[in-house]
Amino acid sequence: MTKKKIEVELYSYGEYSRWDKTSKELPRILNITDHIEAEIGTEFGYILKIKKARGTKLDFRIIHPPFNDENGQPAPDFTGEVYIHSNEYEFFLGDCVWEPLHDKLGPWRLITILDGKTIADKTLTLVSQK
Numbered sequence: 199m200t201k202k203k204i205e206v207e208l209y210s211y212g213e214y215s216r217w218d219k220t221s222k223e224l225p226r227i228l229n230i231t232d233h234i235e236a237e238i239g240t241e242f243g244y245i246l247k248i249k250k251a252r253g254t255k256l257d258f259r260i261i262h263p264p265f266n267d268e269n270g271q272p273a274p275d276f277t278g279e280v281y282i283h284s285n286e287y288e289f290f291l292g293d294c295v296w297e298p299l300h301d302k303l304g305p306w307r308l309i310t311i312l313d314g315k316t317i318a319d320k321t322l323t324l325v326s327q328k
Contacts, residue, residue: 202250204249205247206318207246209246210245211320212227212229213228213231214227217292224288224290232322233322233325234322236295236299236326237327238297240324241292242292242294243292243322244290244291244308244320245289246289246310246317246318248287249286249287251312252283252284253283254313256280256312257278258279258280258308258309260275260276260293260308261306262293262302263306265302276293293306303324304323305321306323307319307320
């Protein structure tokens, strides 16, 4: 039996409405852009639409500008994993800007890996509002 070819689409990227992580609803795209005019509370990232990948694992990594964590230590990259439990799956990878703003500005590289293969790699740059 032949293995079904997994389909991946980078559906949208940029600035989004506020995301409730406890909800099944993904945030709404507000502005498709690589450069986000950031302020505290700005949500940004991308949405992937993935088909025919039920039972597989997504790994993700967010490489962010250097800033310190709550203990004053350099914050590591954000990483995690998600299991796909349906044949048509939507995945949001992103973050929301928090205080202080100045150390969150710069490039944020968002990477998603499926079964060891990079399926999305997008850099979004946070800039201060004029």
